Amino acid sequence: MSTNEQSREQVKQAKKTEERKRRIRIRLIPIWLRIVLVLFFMAVGAVSGAMIGYGVLGDGKPTDALKKETWQHVFDLVEKESEK
Template sequence: MIPIWVRLVFIIAAIIGSLALGAMIGYGIVGEGGNPMDVFNPQTWYHIYDIIFEGTDRQR
């Protein structure tokens, strides 16, 4: 039997991995077709935020 803590660590790692892979596929392949690693760049998320909340003031 595999201990419960090993199963929990595996499940958490699988969730994090699938979120990262999904974001890379969504941004790099389905989206604008840029470098999939750009999804981990904070500037990318600032740009997405600016698109969603266009015209609102935000301090960085």
């Protein structure tokens, strides 16, 4: 390799490393928003799952799954079973 070819290779390598340094990734959705969205969708999934399970599979009213009395009854049943 001649000196001229070596200097061309060095210039190419320098440009490649410079391009790598200049690249800054811009996220479309920030990390904090991703976390909020995941928590939101988990809450929506839990509520809709409870409503479907109670209303469709359990033959009750889906809105009853959101009432405090329903959950209190469920917890009382579970505690009663564990005492035996």
